[in-house]
Amino acid sequence: MSAMERLQIRPSHSDQTYSEAQQQTKDTFGFKWAKRATYESEAMMEAAKKWLFERYCDGDSQRLAHLLSGRRKIILDAGCGSGFSALLFFGDHLKSHDYLGVDISDAVEVARTRFRELGYPGDFLKASLTDLPIDDETLDVIFSEGVLHHTDDTGESIEYLSTKLKTGGRFMFYVYAKKAVIREFTDDYVRERLAPMSDEEAWEALKPLTKLGQALGELNVEIEVPEDIPFLGITRGKMDLQSFFYWNFCKTYYRPEYSLEEMNHINFDWFRPLNCHRHTPEEVTNYCDRAGLEIEHTNLQKAGITVVARKR
Numbered sequence: 104m105s106a107m108e109r110l111q112i113r114p115s116h117s118d119q120t121y122s123e124a125q126q127q128t129k130d131t132f133g134f135k136w137a138k139r140a141t142y143e144s145e146a147m148m149e150a151a152k153k154w155l156f157e158r159y160c161d162g163d164s165q166r167l168a169h170l171l172s173g174r175r176k177i178i179l180d181a182g183c184g185s186g187f188s189a190l191l192f193f194g195d196h197l198k199s200h201d202y203l204g205v206d207i208s209d210a211v212e213v214a215r216t217r218f219r220e221l222g223y224p225g226d227f228l229k230a231s232l233t234d235l236p237i238d239d240e241t242l243d244v245i246f247s248e249g250v251l252h253h254t255d256d257t258g259e260s261i262e263y264l265s266t267k268l269k270t271g272g273r274f275m276f277y278v279y280a281k282k283a284v285i286r287e288f289t290d291d292y293v294r295e296r297l298a299p300m301s302d303e304e305a306w307e308a309l310k311p312l313t314k315l316g317q318a319l320g321e322l323n324v325e326i327e328v329p330e331d332i333p334f335l336g337i338t339r340g341k342m343d344l345q346s347f348f349y350w351n352f353c354k355t356y357y358r359p360e361y362s363l364e365e366m367n368h369i370n371f372d373w374f375r376p377l378n379c380h381r382h383t384p385e386e387v388t389n390y391c392d393r394a395g396l397e398i399e400h401t402n403l404q405k406a407g408i409t410v411v412a413r414k415r
Contacts, residue, residue, distance in 0.1 A: 106177050106201035107226040112236055119231055124377040125207070127298070128253050131375045133208035134302040136185040139217075141368035146360040152191040155248070158402040158409035159192070159275060170273060170411075171196050176243035180204040181232050181264055181276075182250025186214035189246060190221060197223045200244075207231050232260060239266045247276040249407070252380040258390040265394035268414040274396055277409045281381040282350065283336030289353040293374050305375050306367065313367040316355030319345035350405055384408055 121129060135141075142148075153162075160166035180189045183204030193202070197218075202225040204214050211227045218225045230236065232247075232254060245264055254260040257278060268274060281287065293312070297305040324344040331339045337351050345357050356369040373379070384401070387408050391398050396412035403409075 104201070105224070105226050106179075106203035107228070109177055109201055110203070110237055110241055112228065119234065121207075121231070122255050125255055128376040128378040129207045131302060132184060132206070132253075133210055134306075135368065135371060135375070136187075136208070136210035136213050138368065139185070139213070141364045142185075142187060144362070144365060146358075147365055148187075148191060150358065150360075151188070155188060155192045158277065158404070159400070159411060161400075161402075167192070167196070171200060171244070176200045177241065178202045178244045178246060179237075179242050179264075179267070181245055181247040182206055182253070183214050183227070184208075184210045184250075186217050186225070188248040190217065190223065192246070192248075197225065202226065203228065205230055205232065205235065233263050235267065237267050240269050242267045243269060243272050245272070245274045245276075247274075249277050249279075251276055252278045252382070253376055253378045255378060257380050257382060258386070258393065261390045261396075262394040265396055265414060270414055272414045273399075274394075274412045274414065275410070277407050278387060279379070279381045280403070280405065280407045281383055282405070283352075285335060285352050286350065286354070287381070290374065293353070294377065294379065297374055298377060302375070306371055309370050309374060310363070310367055312353070312355055313363060313370050316345060316349065316357040316366065316370070317363065319348055319355065320357030320359065382408060 156162055156164055178193070178200055180202065183189060183206045186204055189202065189204065204211060204225055204227045206214070206229060211229045215227045232250070245268060247264070251257045251260045265274060297308060300308060322344055325341055326344055326347055327341045328337060328339045331337065335351070345355070349355055354370060354373050356366050358366065384403055387410060388398065391410065391412050395415045397415050398410055398412045400411040401409065
């Protein structure tokens with residue numbers, strides 16, 4: 104039986120309405136994931152896979168194998184997009200378990216195509232993560248990689264999805280962390296200026312910023328911040344100039360092995376969606392407590408907060 108058969112999925116709601124910010128975010132990701140050439144290179148997938156296992160498993164793939172051991176499990180990919188992260192992370196485990204990818208956008212059709220091309224089984228459903236046609240306490244694993252902060256309310260989304268987990272089930276998710284003061288201001292300023300544009304216009308408007316990140320990275324210059332600057336959220340230490348600018352002033356992604364279009368994809372992913380909440384570790388812990396989740400593993404990075412939690 105497939106995931107949808109096991110869950111006895113009810114017909115999805117065709118008349119769902121969304122907030123203005125959620126509708127814009129929905130359209131953004133439908134557009135982004137359709138641009139497959141901007142994220143399917145070997146370099147991009149290798150880096151993404153390494154980062155996934157670093158955050159969720161401390162780089163040890165056996166941790167995932169242990170989590171999925173035993174009986175056949177139902178895995179919900181909450182906000183699957185094109186299936187990019189699930190395919191890289193779960194890989195051949197998808198053949199031993201029942202996968203359901205859910206997304207609010209048309210990206211579910213891209214995911215369906217990519218799974219079929221790679222020979223992996225999976226079911227797909229276009230629906231809101233906060234209004235699923237799934238009974239409570241029926242899921243074994245929920246995986247939500249970089250999605251919950253794109254809903255109207257991150258905490259409420261965690262609480263809602265947790266109701267769908269069986270007792271003892273695992274919730275694996277990643278959300279954005281709050282950044283330095285000027286970076287927070289600049290990022291929101293850019294996001295607001297892009298808001299009136301079409302997706303294609305916003306994509307093109309971000310290219311000068313992406314080229315700046317590339318130019319800073321190619322300088323290969325290291326600077327040293329002599330002391331912490333607490334009121335700006337800047338910490339002391341040595342770092343390359345591009346990283347200093349990136350973490351403290353404005354997201355200008357750079358990776359030497361990526362093309363300009365691939366780096367622009369990552370900047371677009373950040374700046375374009377209106378729903379783009381950032382959180383502190385304390386906030387995430389509180390969200391989990393309210394949702395009846397016991398945190399088993401946390402990975403804290405400047406970029407974001409990764410959690411593996413167990414349903415109490």
